[in-house]
Amino acid sequence: xxxxxxxxxxSMSVDGNTLLRLTExxxxxxxxxxxxHAVNRVSxxxxxxxxxxxxxxxxxxxxxxxxxxIGLTGxxxxxxxSGAIDFLGKDLLTLPEPELRAIRGRDISMIFQDPVxxxxxxxxxxxxxxxxxxxxxxxxxxxxxKRSIELLGEVGIPKAANRIKDYPHQFSGGMRQxxxxxxxxxxxxxxxxxxxxxxxxxxxxxxQILRLLKSLSREHEAAVIVITHDLGVVAGMCxxxxxxxxxxIVESGPAKPLFARPHHPYTIGLLKSVPRLNEPRAxxxxxxxxxxxxxxxxxxxxxxxxxxxxxxxxxxxAGPELEPTDEGRMSACFHRDQLRAxxxxxxx
Amino acid sequence: xxxxxxxxxxxxGGDTLVRVEDLRVHFPITSGIVFQRKIGAVHxxxxxxxxxxxxxxxxxxxxxxxxxxxxxxxxxxxxxPTTGRVLYEGGDLAxxxxxxxxxQRKRMQMIFQDPYxxxxxRMTIGDIIGEPLLxxxxxxxxxxxxxVRELLETVGxxxxxxxxxPHEFSGGQRQRVGIARALAVxxxxxxxxxxxxxxxxxxxxxxxNLLQQLQRDFGLTYLFIAHDLSVVRHISDRVAxxxxxxxxxxxxxxxxxxxxxxxxTQALLSAVPIPDPAAEELRRPVVLTGDVPSPVEPxxxxxxxxxxxxxxxGLCDVQDPPLLEVRPGHWAACHLITGADYPHIRAGEDDxxxxxxxxxAA
Numbered sequence: 043x044x045x046x047x048x049x050x051x052x053s054m055s056v057d058g059n060t061l062l063r064l065t066e067x068x069x070x071x072x073x074x075x076x077x078x079h080a081v082n083r084v085s086x087x088x089x090x091x092x093x094x095x096x097x098x099x100x101x102x103x104x105x106x107x108x109x110x111x112i113g114l115t116g117x118x119x120x121x122x123x124s125g126a127i128d129f130l131g132k133d134l135l136t137l138p139e140p141e142l143r144a145i146r147g148r149d150i151s152m153i154f155q156d157p158v159x160x161x162x163x164x165x166x167x168x169x170x171x172x173x174x175x176x177x178x179x180x181x182x183x184x185x186x187x188k189r190s191i192e193l194l195g196e197v198g199i200p201k202a203a204n205r206i207k208d209y210p211h212q213f214s215g216g217m218r219q220x221x222x223x224x225x226x227x228x229x230x231x232x233x234x235x236x237x238x239x240x241x242x243x244x245x246x247x248x249x250q251i252l253r254l255l256k257s258l259s260r261e262h263e264a265a266v267i268v269i270t271h272d273l274g275v276v277a278g279m280c281x282x283x284x285x286x287x288x289x290x291i292v293e294s295g296p297a298k299p300l301f302a303r304p305h306h307p308y309t310i311g312l313l314k315s316v317p318r319l320n321e322p323r324a325x326x327x328x329x330x331x332x333x334x335x336x337x338x339x340x341x342x343x344x345x346x347x348x349x350x351x352x353x354x355x356x357x358x359x360a361g362p363e364l365e366p367t368d369e370g371r372m373s374a375c376f377h378r379d380q381l382r383a384x385x386x387x388x389x390x
Numbered sequence: 391x392x393x394x395x396x397x398x399x400x401x402x403g404g405d406t407l408v409r410v411e412d413l414r415v416h417f418p419i420t421s422g423i424v425f426q427r428k429i430g431a432v433h434x435x436x437x438x439x440x441x442x443x444x445x446x447x448x449x450x451x452x453x454x455x456x457x458x459x460x461x462x463x464x465x466x467x468x469x470x471p472t473t474g475r476v477l478y479e480g481g482d483l484a485x486x487x488x489x490x491x492x493x494q495r496k497r498m499q500m501i502f503q504d505p506y507x508x509x510x511x512r513m514t515i516g517d518i519i520g521e522p523l524l525x526x527x528x529x530x531x532x533x534x535x536x537x538v539r540e541l542l543e544t545v546g547x548x549x550x551x552x553x554x555x556p557h558e559f560s561g562g563q564r565q566r567v568g569i570a571r572a573l574a575v576x577x578x579x580x581x582x583x584x585x586x587x588x589x590x591x592x593x594x595x596x597x598x599n600l601l602q603q604l605q606r607d608f609g610l611t612y613l614f615i616a617h618d619l620s621v622v623r624h625i626s627d628r629v630a631x632x633x634x635x636x637x638x639x640x641x642x643x644x645x646x647x648x649x650x651x652x653x654x655t656q657a658l659l660s661a662v663p664i665p666d667p668a669a670e671e672l673r674r675p676v677v678l679t680g681d682v683p684s685p686v687e688p689x690x691x692x693x694x695x696x697x698x699x700x701x702x703x704g705l706c707d708v709q710d711p712p713l714l715e716v717r718p719g720h721w722a723a724c725h726l727i728t729g730a731d732y733p734h735i736r737a738g739e740d741d742x743x744x745x746x747x748x749x750x751a752a
Contacts, residue, residue, distance in 0.1 A: 099590040214681045244453035244617065246678045249661035253677065271591055274663030278670035297667045315595035317624035319647065319662055320669045326602060327595035327624065333560055334590070349592075 061232055061265050062088040062111070067125035069106050069115055076338040080106040082289035083125070085364075088265050090232065093256070095276030095297070096269045097312075098286035099334060104269045107286075108235045110135075111267075112152050113142045129233070148178040151226040155238035157218035161210040167194075168206045171225055178229045193224040197254060216247035223254065230262055237269045252279055273312060277301060282370075285309050288335050288345035291364055295371030305373035305381045307350045344375070352377045406477075407579060407611050408442040408465060413474035415457070415464050419686065433685045434460040436635030436693075438474070439713065442579070447605065447612040449626030449643070451619055451658070453682055457635040458615045459503075462581040465613065466498050467491060478579070496526050499572035503584035505564035509556040515542075515567050516552030522574040541570040544607075545600060562593035569600065573608070581613045586621065598625060619662045623647050631655045634685055634693040637713055641720040651722045654694050692725065700726055 069081040081103040088094050098104045106115065113134055115121045127134040129150065134142065154160040161170060171190035175181045181189065187206065194202035197220040210218055219239065226234055236255065240248040256279055259266045268276055276283060276297070283300050285293040285308065293306035304310045311330035317323070332349040335341060341348060347357040356376050364374040367382050375381065415435040420426035435457040442448045452458045463469040465476050467483050476483045483494060499522075502508035509518055516538050523534045539549040545566040547559075556564055565585060572580055582601065586594040602625065604610060616622050622629055623643060630640040631654065639652040650656045657676040664670055678697045683689055689696050695706035705725050713723040722728065 099592060216681055244682070245619070245661045246453065246657060247681065248663070249675060249677055250679075252663075272663065273591075273665035277665045277667045278663055278673075301665065301667050312591060313665060315592055316665060317620045318664055318666065319620050319623065319659065320664050320666065323624055323643075326599045329595040329599060330592040333562070334592070 059089045060087050061090045061092075061130065063126075063128040064107075064111070065126040065128065067107065067110060067127060068123070069103070069110055070122045071118070072120040072122070073338060078337045079289050079340060080337060081110065084286075084289075084291055085125075086284055086291060086294060088233065088267060090265055091259070091263050092265045092282065093259060093280045094265070094267045095280035095283045096267055096286060097271065097273060097276055097283060099271055101334060101337065102286040103289040103337075104286050105237055108152065108237050108267065108269055111233075112146055112150055112235060113137075144178070147174050147231075148229040149231055150233045150235065151229070151231040152235040152237065153219075153222050153226050153239050156242050157215055157222055158210075158242070160222065161218060163210055166207055166209055167213075167221055170210075170221070171206070171228060174225065174228050190224070190228070193228055194221070196258070197221075197224045197227075198250070199224075216243055216251065219243060219247075219251055220254070223251070223258070227258060227262055227264070231264055234259065234264050234266045235269070236266055238271070239268065240275060241270070241272070248275070255279070273301075273316065285312070288340060289337060290345065290361075290374060291372075292346065292374045293372065294364070295368070299368065299371065303381075303384065305367045305371060305378050306375050307352050307377070307381070308346050310381075311349075311351075352380070405444050406441045407444040407479065408613070409475075409477040410438055410440050410442075410461075410465060411475040411477065413438040413461065413464060413476065414472045415460050415469060416472045430686055433635050433688055435464060435471075436685075436688065438632075438635070438637055440630055440637055440640060442611060442613055443628075444578075445609055445611055446627040447614050447625055449622035449629040450613060450615045450632060451617060451622050451629060452632035453617060453658075455634075455682055455685060456632045457685070458617075458632050459583050461632070462500070462583050462613060462615050466495070466500055466581055468500075492526070496575045497577050498579045498581070499575065499577040500581045500583060501565075501568050501572050501585045504588050505561050505568055506556075506588070508568055509564055511556050514553050514555055515547075515559070518556070518567060519552075519570045519574055522571060526575055528575065537574065538570075541573055544573065544604070545570045560593075561589050562596060565589060565597055566600065569597075569604070573604065576608075577610070579611045579613070581615065583615045584617070585614075587616070587618065594621070601625070619659060631658065634682065634688050636693060636723065637721075638694065638724070639720075639722045640713070645717075645720055649720075651716060651720070651727050652724050653698050653700050653726075657699075692723075702726065705729075 065085050067081055067084045071078040071080055084107055096104045109115050110123055111127055115123050123135060168187060168190065172183060172186035175186040175189055176183065191202045191206055199205060199217060199220055213221060239255065240251050243251060252275065255266060268280055270276060280297055283295065283297050284291050285306065287308050293304060293309050304313060314328040315330060317327060330349050335345050343358040344361050347353040350357065362374045362376045364372045367373050367378050413435055414437055416431040416433055418428045419430040419432065421429045438461060450458045450461065460469060464471045471484050478494060478498065486494060519538045519541055520534050523529060523537060529537060538552055542549040542552060547563060547566055559567065586597050589597060598621065605612060614622065614625055626643050628640065628642050629646045630637050631652065633654050639646065639655045650659055657678045660673065660675040676699060680697050683696055691707045691709050692711050695701040698706065709725065711723045711725045711728065713721050714728045716722050716727055
C-alpha cells in the first residue's frame, strides 16, 4: 500500500509504526498573479503517538499542509493538490468524499487557531460536542452527552455538567480552546492537527493548554502535529521538529539536537532573532535581512538564498534537496556539511 | 513637579518625564436605548501610579484585558481618565482641552499594534507621514515634503516610494511607516502599543532594532506595551507588570527578571516558553489555575487572590495591597511581600512558591 517513493521522506521513524506519510505533497493555488506554490514537494512521516512540531512564518505553507492532510484543500476550487498522503494504508488524496468524511473528525481531527470564530456561536456546547460522537461512534444522544461531560471534565472545565447547555460566547478564550480540544479528542483520534493552538491565548493560559495537549496525547495515544510560528511553543513539547520556509521543509530532526545546532541557516536565523529569557541581554538582535519571497514568483535557486548569510553562486542556480545530515536529521542546504561541523558559527 | 507624594518614583537617577497618579479609567456599561442607565462599569484601569523617566524605556506587561493599552491611551488623552492625573513635565494633561492639549500632543506620539488597520488605505504614505506636520502647521509644503523624505530614510524605506499606498508595502514596512509618522512632529515621548505583535518572527527583530536605534539617535522616551516578556526584557530599562488594571510589580529590568517577587510575575515568567528543549526540561513552571477574572467585577482585596498559589484567607481577599518599595527601586503590591510577617521573602531567601507549599502543608 505504501507509495514506492518513500526514500526522501523527512523522517527516520521506526518502520511499521508509521501513522501518516506525506510523499511529495504539492499544493498550488491559481491566482491572478500566477500560480502560488503554497506547498512544494513536502514529504515527512509521523509515527503513532509522536509529537511533531511544524514551524514556520506566515505564508510558509504550514497551515495549507495541515488542511491538505484533513482534506480541506480539496474543497478549494482553485487549488491543485498532488503527491500522496498515506494514512494507515489509505491515500487521503484519492479517497472518495464519504470515506474521507468517516476519517475526518474520527481518526484525524483538528484544533484551529482562533477559538472565538471556530465554534459555531448558535450551537450549544452540547450540540457541538455530541455531533461527532453520534455520527462517528454511533452513540445514543444520552450516552453522547454523558461522554461529553466526561471529556469536558478531562480538559479542565469546572462543573462541566452544568455548563454543557451553555453557548460558546459564555466561555472565555482559554475555555473555548479547551472545548475545541475536547471536541477534537472526543472520538479518540489517532492524529490530532493543532494549528496555532495557543496563538490567540495569553501566556499563562498557553502554558495550561500546552500541558493539557501533551498529557492528553499520551493518555489517548494520539499523534499530534503542532503547527506554530513560535519556536518556544514546540521546544518544550515536541519530540521532532519540521521547519518550513516558502512551501518547503528546509530542516527536520529531533528537537534537542536541532535547537542546539541547527543545520539550516533559516533555522539559525529564526532562533537568533528571538530574545530568550535564559540568555543574557544583547545590545541588538540578530535579524534575517529582507522579506520572505513571493510564492507566485519564487527564485530559481534556493528560496532562502536572497536572505542567507551563507549563500553562494550554487544556491542561486539550483534549489538544494532535503538530504540526511546526522542521525534522524535532514537539511535542505548546500552548506549542510559546514553547518554540521559548526564551521559557520563565526559568520552567523 | 507636583507636590503630591506618590509611590513608585524613579530610581535610575533620571528625572521624571511622565508621571501617572492614581489613574482610573472606567467604561460605563449601560442599559436601555433612549434613556441609558448606567448598570455597571468595566474597571479597565483601576488606580495606577508610576513614573516614566526621561530617556528610558518603561516596559508595561500583562495579559490581554489587564488594561495596558487603555493605560497608554489614557496617558495620551486619547481616552479621558475617569479620575487621576497624568503629568507631562509636571503639567497635568487630564484637564487640558482643545488647542492647549493639541500643543502638548506634539510632544507625545503613539505607535499602534496593527500596521494594517492603523494606516489610512486611501492616503499615500507621504501624506500619512506628512499629516501630523499639517495638523500642527509645521513648515511650508516644500519643507514638509523634504521632512517626509528624511523620515522615510530614517526608518529604512526608500524615499522615492512616498507616492505609494499602504497596500503596496509588507507588514514590517508598514510598521516602519507608522514609526515615521510618530516621529514626524519630533516628540520626546512615544507610547509603543504592541508594535511588533502583528509582525512575523523574522521581521520583529528588525523593528525592535530600529526602535532602539531611534531612541539612541533622538533621545526618545518609550512606554513599551507588550505581552511578550522576552521582548520586553530585551528592550526595557524598567518593567511594570499589570494585573486587572493595577501595577503589581515594578522594578529595574535585571531585578525583575532575575528576582521576581510578586507571585503573578513569577507565574508569568515561568510560563514564557523558551526556544531551547534542554532549558525547558529544567524549568519548574508555576502553572496558574483558571482565567483572568472579569474587570467588570474585579475580585475583592488583591485582584490576584483568586488565582494566587500563596493567597491567605482573611487577608488577601479582604485588603487591597498597596504598591510599596520593598527594596530600593523594587516596588511590589502583595501582602505576603510587604507584610511584617514575611521578611524572608523580602530578603529574597524564599520565593512565594515555598510559602504556598508550606501553607498547604500546615
